[in-house]
Amino acid sequence: MEHAADPSHPRYRSLLMRHRLEVAAEKGMLADSALIAHGRGEAYDYLLGERTIPSAHIASQVALRALHDAEHPVLSVNGNVVALAGDEMLQLAEKLGCPLEVNIFYRTPERMEALLSDLNERKERLGIDVDILGAAPDATIPGLKGPRAKCETKGILSADVLLVPLEDGDRCEALVAMGKTVIVIDLNPLSRSARRGSITIVDELSRCLENMLSMSTEGLPSLESYDHNKSLQDALDAIVEGMKNGLSEPKE
Amino acid sequence: MEHAADPSHPRYRSLLMRHRLEVAAEKGMLADSALIAHGRGEAYDYLLGERTIPSAHIASQVALRALHDAEHPVLSVNGNVVALAGDEMLQLAEKLGCPLEVNIFYRTPERMEALLSDLNERKERLGIDVDILGAAPDATIPGLKGPRAKCETKGILSADVLLVPLEDGDRCEALVAMGKTVIVIDLNPLSRSARRGSITIVDELSRCLENMLSMSTEGLPSLESYDHNKSLQDALDAIVEGMKNGLSEPKE
Numbered sequence: 001m002e003h004a005a006d007p008s009h010p011r012y013r014s015l016l017m018r019h020r021l022e023v024a025a026e027k028g029m030l031a032d033s034a035l036i037a038h039g040r041g042e043a044y045d046y047l048l049g050e051r052t053i054p055s056a057h058i059a060s061q062v063a064l065r066a067l068h069d070a071e072h073p074v075l076s077v078n079g080n081v082v083a084l085a086g087d088e089m090l091q092l093a094e095k096l097g098c099p100l101e102v103n104i105f106y107r108t109p110e111r112m113e114a115l116l117s118d119l120n121e122r123k124e125r126l127g128i129d130v131d132i133l134g135a136a137p138d139a140t141i142p143g144l145k146g147p148r149a150k151c152e153t154k155g156i157l158s159a160d161v162l163l164v165p166l167e168d169g170d171r172c173e174a175l176v177a178m179g180k181t182v183i184v185i186d187l188n189p190l191s192r193s194a195r196r197g198s199i200t201i202v203d204e205l206s207r208c209l210e211n212m213l214s215m216s217t218e219g220l221p222s223l224e225s226y227d228h229n230k231s232l233q234d235a236l237d238a239i240v241e242g243m244k245n246g247l248s249e250p251k252e
Numbered sequence: 253m254e255h256a257a258d259p260s261h262p263r264y265r266s267l268l269m270r271h272r273l274e275v276a277a278e279k280g281m282l283a284d285s286a287l288i289a290h291g292r293g294e295a296y297d298y299l300l301g302e303r304t305i306p307s308a309h310i311a312s313q314v315a316l317r318a319l320h321d322a323e324h325p326v327l328s329v330n331g332n333v334v335a336l337a338g339d340e341m342l343q344l345a346e347k348l349g350c351p352l353e354v355n356i357f358y359r360t361p362e363r364m365e366a367l368l369s370d371l372n373e374r375k376e377r378l379g380i381d382v383d384i385l386g387a388a389p390d391a392t393i394p395g396l397k398g399p400r401a402k403c404e405t406k407g408i409l410s411a412d413v414l415l416v417p418l419e420d421g422d423r424c425e426a427l428v429a430m431g432k433t434v435i436v437i438d439l440n441p442l443s444r445s446a447r448r449g450s451i452t453i454v455d456e457l458s459r460c461l462e463n464m465l466s467m468s469t470e471g472l473p474s475l476e477s478y479d480h481n482k483s484l485q486d487a488l489d490a491i492v493e494g495m496k497n498g499l500s501e502p503k504e
Binding site: 018021022033036037039040043046188190236240244 | 270273274284285287288289290291292293294295296298440442488491492495496
């Protein structure tokens with residue numbers, strides 16, 4: 001895989017993300033399907049023009065407000081999230097003063113261990129103080145079977161507002177069914193997670209998190225002002241518009 | 253990765269393709285970027301409705317006619333092509349009585365060996381007689397640098413009509429610049445390969461090849477009847493239409 005040495009390269013960010021996945025794969029942090037899932041995201045981001053569209057910016061403001069106003073916010077991370085934006089997720093948890101929980105679909109002791117130790121290394125390097133949960137699951141998400149249902153009582157189980165970037169559709173639905181406000185970050189506005197989430201940000205993960213980290217928590221729009229279907233429709237329209245214009249300009 | 257045991261599963265074909273890639277990865281046949289590239293293709297195929305659209309069917313007929321009428325047709329294969337549809341490519345080469353050449357972008361002796369031995373095993377199993385080239389490159393594609401330029405004089409270098417599924421944009425352009433008729437199979441109608449190819453079939457590889465294998469070589473439409481830009485525009489329109497309709501029906 002090419003490395004992303006030169007930030008002026010037009011594919012710099014895309015190559016950087018691939019490099020982060022490559023490193024994570026070597027550490028055993030990723031599921032077998034991780035790279036294919038990333039490729040699907042790349043295709044949607046390409047169609048979006050690799051930019052944060054206005055409706056995604058607003059959705060991320062609403063999401064930050066909901067997390068900030070929550071009684072018990074929790075950030076849920078899986079392998080691709082830690083690989084692509086582990087630092088940014090920890091920084092967001094610190095900004096919100098909330099815990100982060102490792103919660104993976106294809107759960108094995110080896111992957112859990114790889115993810116927890118990677119996050120702890122990042123925490124040390126960044127010098128920030130954040131509770132990292134997931135190592136000692138003592139509860140299950142109702143409606144899910146097997147290891148993918150596991151979670152912690154003091155984390156995901158009791159969260160009122162939950163950020164679940166790049167989440168599986170089944171799990172997203174199960175969390176919504178528990179009455180939680182579920183915030184999804186997903187590049188495919190048609191995915192089940194994107195539709196079923198309470199707030200969906202159609203944006204590339206690291207770009208979205210950098211954006212949320214740069215925001216003040218004052219004066220943000222409320223959840224009541226957010227129109228979920230309109231926001232998804234805006235993302236679809238942007239993709240459709242991007243495709244219509246696509247043939248006229250040379251792109252790879 | 254889930255295995256594709258049950259053909260009635262709605263994701264059977266998609267899971268089968270992932271399984272084929274998994275097997276190929278274990279054999280060392282794939283580049284690091286192979287799974288990400290496949291994921292991008294999955295996203296486009298999902299938007300196309302995972303079906304062969306009429307313009308792709310016509311393009312595949314035109315392509316088969318061009319290969320059939322050629323003086324020296326050659327089928328070029330890379331890692332993903334052998335992984336996803338090695339049998340079908342060999343069967344197409346047999347149907348056309350032409351050679352197949354292994355021609356990869358990230359060329360290493362190990363990957364070349366893995367691909368050549370996989371193809372030879374397939375040939376034996378299928379009991380068909382096809383020349384497999386690529387092991388002894390003695391020429392280069394003008395305009396390309398390094399190992400990715402390597403090819404055989406009796407194969408790609410002297411071909412008048414060339415099938416290059418899932419090809420890199422630079423290589424596609426270099427082959428077109430040599431005056432060859434270059435047939436591309438690519439799910440992204442906006443990719444450089446899709447635009448620069450002489451004939452582009454916007455379809456999933458194995459579906460397209462099964463379709464071409466089932467066609468008679470009689471009475472097919474000629475290259476003169478093929479409108480490249482119209483064909484790409486049709487594919488884009490199908491994707492845009494699929495997206496517009498996407499929010500109304502539940503899909504994963």
